[in-house]
Amino acid sequence: MPIITKVSSQKRPGRYNIFLDGQYAFAASEQTVATFVLLKGQELTPKKIAEVKQFDADSKATSLASNYLSYQARTVYEVLQYLKKHDIADDSAQNAVAQLSAMGFLDDQKYVALAIKQNLRSGTDGPLTLTRKLTQKGIDPALIQTELDGIADEDWLGAGQRVLKSMKNKVGKLSERELTRKMRAKLMSHGFNSAIVGSIIAEIDLQPDEAAQVEALKKQGVKAYKRFRRFNEGERKTKIRNYLFTHGFSSSEIDAFLAGEIIPLDELAEY
Template structure:
């Protein structure tokens, strides 16, 4: 008759200094550490027999528990995407199988949800930043959010709000470019809005509602100052070439052709 195999028994369970962590002893020898939730899940108690297979399951569950604790610390006070959590756990050299099990647990508890994240992120960006939907979409892609979830999240930033925010941004930009001719100012504001992620149609609506200060005296002063500099810079050219070059430069800067011609007509060939 074959003797029954004697399995290791839990002889002692002691608490670690870290709250919620315990040390398990088998046959009076330290065997492995364990978290409280895993201890409860596997109903580990003094006198319990634990074979190699069960110990492997316990240790795998404890790995998930530790990764879960790290993930909760990373989530503390902030929503995160699955990709962000995965990257954080990878930085701690946690195995991929443990990371996937951890993410599954987080999903089950609704502690990670990329669709909810997208909606929250869009609302926050629309309220606190100067970024339009195109940049917001790019940011969400970088965070690993899927296109369908991004599309749904961007519903939180309706076109009317984009225009309202855009007008405020456009007026700030126009103030920055106030030394430029109005036409050039509008061009730079349009480019600025495109860079910030607003679409062409929305930008057209924004510009139509933006007040661009048009002071004729100030416009004349801008032109006169710029004309003086450009005319002087072109002094080495023959008179007609000098006029042509000056006109081309000023026109590219956004000044009106008639206004440029008016100043050019006042010039006399001094050669």
């Protein structure tokens, strides 16, 4: 049966070299040495040696994972990937995750709940984007959906309003219809579904008044005129009409512009 003939400290603090029968056998942490009382003269069976090595590997994995978690909350998948990057064996990584989970330091459900809470308080993601981001962190989509099911549609209004904050300066520059369309597109790009999008737009009420709508028509009409001025009158009017229609103005508004009621036609060239 092998006997410990020497225990020497490494240059790295807290690590020791264990010699059996005069030959280097393995390294161990201070915790491992203390736990198994690895002293000179102690006999170690092959089974005990394997147990010591596994304990040391598990301790290293747990220490690395704990340090990783000390900076911010992580998912189980993120911790496993981190340990893999540091060449930790799968069994030790799984043991570390199990231990940290049992201690309450690693919990994907709490991670999801916290992520949703933080987003509702100060974020700009809708439920679809949150689901995608959390899934990329290795969280079970069913777990994510369970947490999202507990959130009422009206709770997303704040996040949606933050998404649209930068669009307030578009009032008076775009038609009411185009502004609404752009807001809807922006919200959906942030992961809000149609039902929530409708509620957010109705709540934020960015609809321009009549003066702002006329100003938007004037601005877009001038832009269209400059773009198509090189065409003959008939073709120019058709192109301006199509341009204004695609920018959300009604037929009556377009007719008013083309009739010179918004800007006298002989003055358009001055803009």
